[in-house]
């Protein structure tokens with residue numbers, strides 16, 4: 001076990017290897033933390049392995065030299081606002097218009113953020129352009145309509 005960060009990494013690697021091999025049907029994650037921290041980690045391991053799915057999956061690009069926006073707060077805000085969503089969809093938050101839609105073509109819906117605006121896309125195909133201060137609202141609106 002370990003603290004939240006260290007214990008999550010250890011559990012994901014240790015349990016993930018076994019689960020990926022099809023070994024085990026019961027999962028318990030132990031952390032040196034408030035016990036309420038443990039079920040989300042266990043659930044996250046199952047989701048990453050594609051064994052269980054509940055609610056949306058958020059994918060965000062790691063950013064690179066092409067990134068022209070402060071992507072971290074945008075991704076964090078989308079993650080926060082998706083917390084209560086139960087739709088089993090994949091959502092992408094990408095850092096550039098050139099490669100974002102293509103790199104996230106597996107996502108059901110996403111935004112590719114550029115300087116001052118973003119491209120809303122579905123399955124890699126453009127839907128519409130949105131202003132920078134409307135990125136998260138526009139994405140959430142699109143998700144609500146799906």
Ligand code: SF4
Pocket residue numbers: 061062063064065066067094095096097099100103
């Ligand atoms: S989507 Fe754009 S900014 Fe993000 S990693 Fe890919 S190329 Fe870089």
